[in-house]
Amino acid sequence: MGKEKLEKGKAPLFEALVQYKNGGQASFHVPGHKKGQAYASFGGAGFLEQAMEADVTEITGMDDLHYPEGVIRDAQQLAADCFGAEESFFLVGGSTSGNLAMILTACSHPGDVLLVQRNVHKSVLNGLMLAGARAVFLEPQVDGGSGLATAPSSETVAAALAAYPEAKGVLVTMPNYYGMGTDLAPLAEACHRHGVPLLVDEAHGAHYGQHPQLPRSALASGADVVVQSTHKMLAALTMGAMLHVQGPRINRGLLRQRLAMVQSSSPSYPVMGSLDLARRQLHVQGAAAFTAGLAAVESLKRGLRELPRFGLLQPAAQQQSGAAGPAAAAYATQDPFKVVIYDRTGVLSGYELQHRLEAWDCIPEMSDDRYVVLLYSLGSTDEDTRHLLKALSHISVEKAGAQPLHSSHAAPAPYASPQVDSPEDCGFVEFSTWNNFDQTTSFSEPVAFSLTPVEPDETEVIPLEECAGRVAAEMIIPYPPGIPILYPGERITEFVAVKLRGLARSGAKCQGARDSKLGTILVHKGVREPASGNQTP
Numbered sequence: 001m002g003k004e005k006l007e008k009g010k011a012p013l014f015e016a017l018v019q020y021k022n023g024g025q026a027s028f029h030v031p032g033h034k035k036g037q038a039y040a041s042f043g044g045a046g047f048l049e050q051a052m053e054a055d056v057t058e059i060t061g062m063d064d065l066h067y068p069e070g071v072i073r074d075a076q077q078l079a080a081d082c083f084g085a086e087e088s089f090f091l092v093g094g095s096t097s098g099n100l101a102m103i104l105t106a107c108s109h110p111g112d113v114l115l116v117q118r119n120v121h122k123s124v125l126n127g128l129m130l131a132g133a134r135a136v137f138l139e140p141q142v143d144g145g146s147g148l149a150t151a152p153s154s155e156t157v158a159a160a161l162a163a164y165p166e167a168k169g170v171l172v173t174m175p176n177y178y179g180m181g182t183d184l185a186p187l188a189e190a191c192h193r194h195g196v197p198l199l200v201d202e203a204h205g206a207h208y209g210q211h212p213q214l215p216r217s218a219l220a221s222g223a224d225v226v227v228q229s230t231h232k233m234l235a236a237l238t239m240g241a242m243l244h245v246q247g248p249r250i251n252r253g254l255l256r257q258r259l260a261m262v263q264s265s266s267p268s269y270p271v272m273g274s275l276d277l278a279r280r281q282l283h284v285q286g287a288a289a290f291t292a293g294l295a296a297v298e299s300l301k302r303g304l305r306e307l308p309r310f311g312l313l314q315p316a317a318q319q320q321s322g323a324a325g326p327a328a329a330a331y332a333t334q335d336p337f338k339v340v341i342y343d344r345t346g347v348l349s350g351y352e353l354q355h356r357l358e359a360w361d362c363i364p365e366m367s368d369d370r371y372v373v374l375l376y377s378l379g380s381t382d383e384d385t386r387h388l389l390k391a392l393s394h395i396s397v398e399k400a401g402a403q404p405l406h407s408s409h410a411a412p413a414p415y416a417s418p419q420v421d422s423p424e425d426c427g428f429v430e431f432s433t434w435n436n437f438d439q440t441t442s443f444s445e446p447v448a449f450s451l452t453p454v455e456p457d458e459t460e461v462i463p464l465e466e467c468a469g470r471v472a473a474e475m476i477i478p479y480p481p482g483i484p485i486l487y488p489g490e491r492i493t494e495f496v497a498v499k500l501r502g503l504a505r506s507g508a509k510c511q512g513a514r515d516s517k518l519g520t521i522l523v524h525k526g527v528r529e530p531a532s533g534n535q536t537p
């Protein structure tokens with residue numbers, strides 16, 4: 001592919017779509033809605049009709065995502081330039097498809113070993129299954145103040161690489177759903193010392209490195225493959241994402257083949273066009289693209305200082321200037337666009353606070369037992385903040401009960417880790433970014449993943465109270481954020497059983513589980529490890 005310098009103010013694919021939309025050509029090709037004409041006499045498509053006018057397929061001039069030679073090639077080349085990659089690939093199936101392709105490339109043979117952070121999105125576990133890989137799970141670091149998990153330490157990565165020199169790479173997630181992160185550079189260095197790639201699920205960090213107030217990007221930290229949901233923190237349409245590559249450690253030909261396997265042969269042009277547009281905005285405006293959004297966050301923070309009931313999650317170093325300490329390693333950076341708040345009085349759980357906010361027409365990104373994640377972006381305005389502060393000030397005087405409010409300068413209560421020996425007493429049962437380690441090891445034995453279904457007659461449904469010591473036959477995924485707390489084939493430790501009971505009590509939304517209320521759970525018959533099979537029947 002020629003590396004001619006392209007004009008960053010251009011959006012080749014998006015502009016081709018505008019031309020198509022406005023052109024008067026008659027369509028004798030898919031899609032069948034024919035620029036929305038199919039609904040002309042029937043109606044009902046409403047605002048979708050506009051989207052349909054730019055919904056095209058691989059006709060002449062529109063290029064082909066899987067063999068790009070024209071506008072898509074140019075748009076991807078501009079994306080690589082903007083995000084600091086050697087090559088970038090558009091994804092129309094979200095970071096999910098990027099994670100699958102990344103794993104299928106790194107683990108090209110069944111049985112290949114991959115070192116994987118335990119608290120990963122379900123798409124990573126699905127990728128391991130598709131690849132028939134063996135995962136050595138790495139214990140993430142846990143921030144003592146919040147109880148939330150980030151990425152494994154470089155020591156854990158180095159120790160696991162020494163124990164499994166045959167590993168094909170290391171996969172971590174950065175930042176987590178709450179915008180918390182650590183320095184990835186030492187992880188990249190550890191990987192490269194062993195000659196293996198660092199693969200990063202940066203689904204929540206597509207904007208990283210694009211403004212001085214934003215943390216460094218995974219690519220700038222030395223990662224070899226990075227997957228970003230452009231639709232999450234930048235301005236692409238939902239499902240629009242990118243996979244970026246640099247360095248010699250990834251077989252690019254194989255990667256192209258894997259991408260073609262996991263993505264449609266009819267990728268959405270509106271989604272791809274929006275990737276081009278989102279990139280152009282960033283490329284042209286640079287850091288200035290974030291000015292208004294960051295100002296909106298700043299006014300929220302100022303407003304929160306007047307509402308002492310609500311605490312704000314932030315790294316220890318930002319709470320007390322100069323305080324680095326050991327906690328700083330686990331939680332060194334915070335995405336300013338993820339504003340994570342909690343009720344300091346403890347009266348409202350994160351879920352309840354979310355419901356109260358929704359009653360005031362403020363819709364948060366997600367909540368857990370303690371926290372509510374409020375997602376800002378380059379599209380946020382001061383008016384959004386005024387709306388939110390009005391809602392919070394109403395909520396702050398509701399339901400405070402007899403509990404005294406803390407002063408605005410009070411430190412947040414330290415996180416109470418669940419006690420395995422008194423499970424019913426645990427105050428906060430945190431699972432959103434949790435891992436299932438019992439904290440006596442920093443990495444697991446290799447766990448074999450496969451697509452072999454679990455036979456129904458090898459499983460049984462049992463009450464949740466009796467699950468400790470059994471082997472799970474279903475995946476349990478609190479959603480959001482979609483990080484499985486349990487996967488099929490995994491032994492259920494007492495530690496995890498406590499979390500599952502907390503999950504059931506809190507009424508969290510769970511995917512994968514047959515009994516969504518988690519009164520019961522599907523396990524393998526007997527207590528032995530199953531021969532194979534991570535797939536729910």
Ligand SMILES: Cc1ncc(COP(=O)(O)O)c(C=O)c1O
Pocket residue numbers: 093094095096097099120121123173177201203204229239241481482
């Ligand atoms: C850490 C992480 N990785 C990957 C994904 C999948 O991203 P997408 O929804 O773009 O497929 C998500 C989705 O929430 C996620 O949180």
